[in-house]
Amino acid sequence: xxxxxxxxxxxxxxxxxxxxxxxxxxxxxxxxxxxxxxxxxxxxxxxxxxxxxxxxxxxxxxxxxxxxxxxxxxxxxxxxxxxxxxxxxxxxxxxxxxxxxxxxxxxxxxxxxxxxxxxxx
Amino acid sequence: xxxxxxxxxxxxxxxxxxxxxxxxxxxxxxxxxxxxxxxxxxxxxxxxxxxxxxxxxxxxxxxxxxxxxxxxxxxxxxxxxxxxxxxxxxxxxxxxxxxxxxxxxxxxxxxxxxxxxxxxxxxxxxxxxxxxxxxxxxxxxxxxxxxxxxxxxxxxxxxxxxxxxxxxxxxxxxxxxxxxxxxxxxxxxxxxxxxxxxxxxxxxxxxxxxxxxxxxxxxxxxxxxxxxxxxxxxxxxxxxxxxxxxxxxxxxxxxxxxxxxxxxxxxxxxxxxxxxxxxxxxxxxxxxxxxxxxxxxxxxxxxxxxxxxxxxxxxxxxxxxxxxxxxxxxxxxxxxxxxxxxxxxxxxxxxxxxxxxxxxxxxxxxxx
Numbered sequence: 075x076x077x078x079x080x081x082x083x084x085x086x087x088x089x090x091x092x093x094x095x096x097x098x099x100x101x102x103x104x105x106x107x108x109x110x111x112x113x114x115x116x117x118x119x120x121x122x123x124x125x126x127x128x129x130x131x132x133x134x135x136x137x138x139x140x141x142x143x144x145x146x147x148x149x150x151x152x153x154x155x156x157x158x159x160x161x162x163x164x165x166x167x168x169x170x171x172x173x174x175x176x177x178x179x180x181x182x183x184x185x186x187x188x189x190x191x192x193x194x195x
Numbered sequence: 196x197x198x199x200x201x202x203x204x205x206x207x208x209x210x211x212x213x214x215x216x217x218x219x220x221x222x223x224x225x226x227x228x229x230x231x232x233x234x235x236x237x238x239x240x241x242x243x244x245x246x247x248x249x250x251x252x253x254x255x256x257x258x259x260x261x262x263x264x265x266x267x268x269x270x271x272x273x274x275x276x277x278x279x280x281x282x283x284x285x286x287x288x289x290x291x292x293x294x295x296x297x298x299x300x301x302x303x304x305x306x307x308x309x310x311x312x313x314x315x316x317x318x319x320x321x322x323x324x325x326x327x328x329x330x331x332x333x334x335x336x337x338x339x340x341x342x343x344x345x346x347x348x349x350x351x352x353x354x355x356x357x358x359x360x361x362x363x364x365x366x367x368x369x370x371x372x373x374x375x376x377x378x379x380x381x382x383x384x385x386x387x388x389x390x391x392x393x394x395x396x397x398x399x400x401x402x403x404x405x406x407x408x409x410x411x412x413x414x415x416x417x418x419x420x421x422x423x424x425x426x427x428x429x430x431x432x433x434x435x436x437x438x439x440x441x442x443x444x445x446x447x448x449x450x451x452x453x454x455x456x457x458x459x460x461x462x463x464x465x466x467x468x469x470x471x472x473x474x475x476x477x478x479x480x481x482x483x484x485x486x487x488x489x490x491x492x493x494x495x496x497x498x499x500x501x502x503x504x505x506x507x508x509x510x511x512x513x514x515x516x517x518x519x520x521x522x523x524x525x526x527x528x529x530x531x532x533x534x535x536x537x538x539x540x541x542x543x544x545x546x547x548x549x550x551x552x553x554x555x556x557x558x559x560x561x562x563x
């Protein structure tokens with residue numbers, strides 16, 4: 075889709091690279107996290123790990139805070155919030171697992187979901 | 196039938212596909228958050244089949260299941276376990292066609308619905324309490340939190356900011372120096388704190404931040420008021436008028452002139468299409484574009500207002516034009532959803548998104 079191709083192809087080329095990206099493809103480069111909440115649940119079924127209620131509470135707080143940030147500070151609805159779109163990362167300071175929201179803004183970038191073959195909320 | 200994401204809120208599932216944009220609001224994210232938190236609690240805290248199977252109906256992505264779960268038995272208030280069956284029922288449709296139960300539980304396990312999963316049907320008596328009650332046995336505030344977020348009525352569902360004040364989250368504060376750390380990547384570039392060597396902690400963190408700053412800016416363009424931003428950037432080019440509605444909005448054909456070109460590359464059908472495409476625009480803009488056209492601004496030569504500017508279209512650009520303007524050879528329909536007013540001017544010289552093989556200065560043509 076044209077908007078996305080234009081914007082993201084110009085966005086996603088880093089400053090020290092001059093490689094043109096092919097057209098008609100949507101390139102969205104983002105931070106990479108191995109673990110999402112969905113994969114964490116799968117992991118836990120094989121390898122027990124202790125998750126306390128307090129941890130879930132903290133995660134809920136972090137997700138909600140991210141939503142407030144998106145909603146009220148930037149007027150953006152996530153529209154794709156699910157277990158798969160919440161990344162889990164370990165903070166370097168407190169060595170605790172934190173969550174980050176991912177995959178927001180794709181709804182707009184894909185022409186209200188028309189350009190992709192998977193559904194958007 | 197369209198399958199919805201597992202966190203799709205009732206108002207999304209209720210909406211017609213054409214109305215889905217209007218139906219969606221920030222409240223839909225709150226619903227999704229409720230699903231996520233409840234799923235976390237069900238899977239991580241207490242892997243009880245009661246919770247997960249109760250959630251399964253809400254998360255099934257099946258419109259009929261979710262609709263039944265929300266319209267027939269959903270209720271904003273949760274009765275205590277001993278009050279089951281006398282709870283207040285949300286909405287008018289409190290009749291349960293299968294069991295007659297009027298329990299106020301969001302999902303009532305012991306009254307299996309017609310769309311009940313095998314897990315639901317195999318519920319024994321021990322897990323016959325509702326999944327919300329099971330959740331409440333883990334943490335009552337957590338249950339209330341989930342229940343508030345899973346209000347099927349988006350009007351009464353709390354917003355994200357309102358939900359922040361929920362007792363479940365009482366006492367939690369954001370970590371210092373990380374204003375909104377939980378969202379990436381835009382957070383990193385918005386935080387100007389000195390001590391924001393955050394979780395990554397690698398050497399090129401600063402570089403990453405600068406990249407993300409530009410990324411965020413462009414990303415906001417993609418989501419935000421792009422026309423306004425572009426108009427501001429190209430305000431010196433002037434010549435904005437109500438152009439005809441090309442799709443997409445951004446890449447409407449600018450009124451550009453060129454010195455020399457290879458006209459033989461343009462097919463007759465494309466030329467006719469451009470003639471049709473520019474005719475109404477030229478009529479509307481008229482003399483307004485005189486002297487302010489993009490090409491004329493630089494060269495100072497005669498403006499191109501009202502003229503048909505030959506532009507060599509590549510394949511992708513042709514795909515964006517209306518098929519009727521291009522003839523039968525193009526069968527690619529433009530996306531129907533792009534109905535925003537197009538931006539007429541932008542600095543073409545700064546956007547060479549076709550790559551070096553389409554260098555503008557070398558060929559003398561303007562590729563769009």
